[in-house]
Amino acid sequence: DAKTTQPPSMDCAEGRAANLPCNHSTISGNEYVYWYRQIHSQGPQYIIHGLKNNETNEMASLIITEDRKSSTLILPHATLRDTAVYYCIVRGKAAGNKLTFGGGTRVLVKP
Amino acid sequence: KAGVTQTPRYLIKTRGQQVTLSCSPISGHRSVSWYQQTPGQGLQFLFEYFSETQRNKGNFPGRFSGRQFSNSRSEMNVSTLELGDSALYLCASSFQAGGSDTQYFGPGTRLTVL
Numbered sequence: 001d002a003k004t005t006q007p008p009s010m011d012c013a014e015g016r017a018a019n020l021p022c023n024h025s026t027i028s029g030n031e032y033v034y035w036y037r038q039i040h041s042q043g044p045q046y047i048i049h050g051l052k053n054n055e056t057n058e059m060a061s062l063i064i065t066e067d068r069k070s071s072t073l074i075l076p077h078a079t080l081r082d083t084a085v086y087y088c089i090v091r092g093k094a095a096g097n098k099l100t101f102g103g104g105t106r107v108l109v110k111p
Numbered sequence: 112k113a114g115v116t117q118t119p120r121y122l123i124k125t126r127g128q129q130v131t132l133s134c135s136p137i138s139g140h141r142s143v144s145w146y147q148q149t150p151g152q153g154l155q156f157l158f159e160y161f162s163e164t165q166r167n168k169g170n171f172p173g174r175f176s177g178r179q180f181s182n183s184r185s186e187m188n189v190s191t192l193e194l195g196d197s198a199l200y201l202c203a204s205s206f207q208a209g210g211s212d213t214q215y216f217g218p219g220t221r222l223t224v225l
Contacts, residue, residue: 034213043115043201043216044154087154093210096167097144099203101154 004088009106012082018075020105022088025069031092033064034099035073037084044087044101047073078109113138115204115217123223129190132220136183136204142166143185144214145177148199157200160185161208189222197224 005023012018024033032051036044048055048062050071055062061074075082087104116135124130136143144167145157156169160179177187183204189196199219205212 036216041199041219041221043203043218046213046215049213091210096210097142097159097161097203097205097208097212097214098156098167098169098210099144099146099154099214100156101146103153 004090004102006088006105011108011110012078014109014111015077018078020073020086023070024090027068027090031090033071034089034091036087039084080109083109115202115215117202117217117220121221124192125225126192128192131186131188132200134185134202140204140206141183142205142208144203145187146201166208192224194224
């Protein structure tokens with residue numbers, strides 16, 4: 001699976017949008033971009049995933065660049081409960097159900 | 112629909128003992144994967160089971176083993192525990208194997224080895 005690069009940490013103001021970048025410059029054509037988050041000592045929580053098109057659900061939006069080499073997860077109105085480590089994972093069928101986690105981005109939402 | 116459940120949630124063992132952790136997947140899910148999370152190594156893939164067969168294995172010693180039952184519930188076993196086995200053990204389930212389905216994680220089992 002392609003490797004991802006994320007900033008180690010970022011702060012966000014409560015009520016503002018949080019934009020989390022992820023670089024995956026070696027992504028292959030059939031690999032998806034997945035986002036999970038992990039609130040302290042809990043199991044990772046699935047947020048959203050996409051292949052080429054932008055995606056939106058009740059939790060977040062995922063914007064994937066046209067060349068697919070990077071993406072941005074957008075939390076539209078961050079709350080204190082969004083404080084977590086956010087993982088961007090690139091996953092293809094070749095790896096089966098094995099997820100390869102990097103270091104993620106530690107997001108701190110401040111009042 | 113109930114989520115992935117793991118038991119026990121917390122466990123304390125001593126070096127040399129063995130431990131068995133249990134995972135019940137989301138109803139209808141047939142694939143179960145296990146991960147180890149430590150502060151130093153992060154989240155690492157242990158193995159995946161589908162239809163009672165191990166389909167994929169991470170880079171862990173043979174002391175780490177698992178199995179899956181016909182109802183898709185899975186157990187993992189760690190024998191001859193070492194201090195470095197202290198970790199959060201996470202289970203994830205998905206409907207299919209093959210990397211086409213989203214995986215959902217359980218709350219984890221926190222293992223402390225003294």
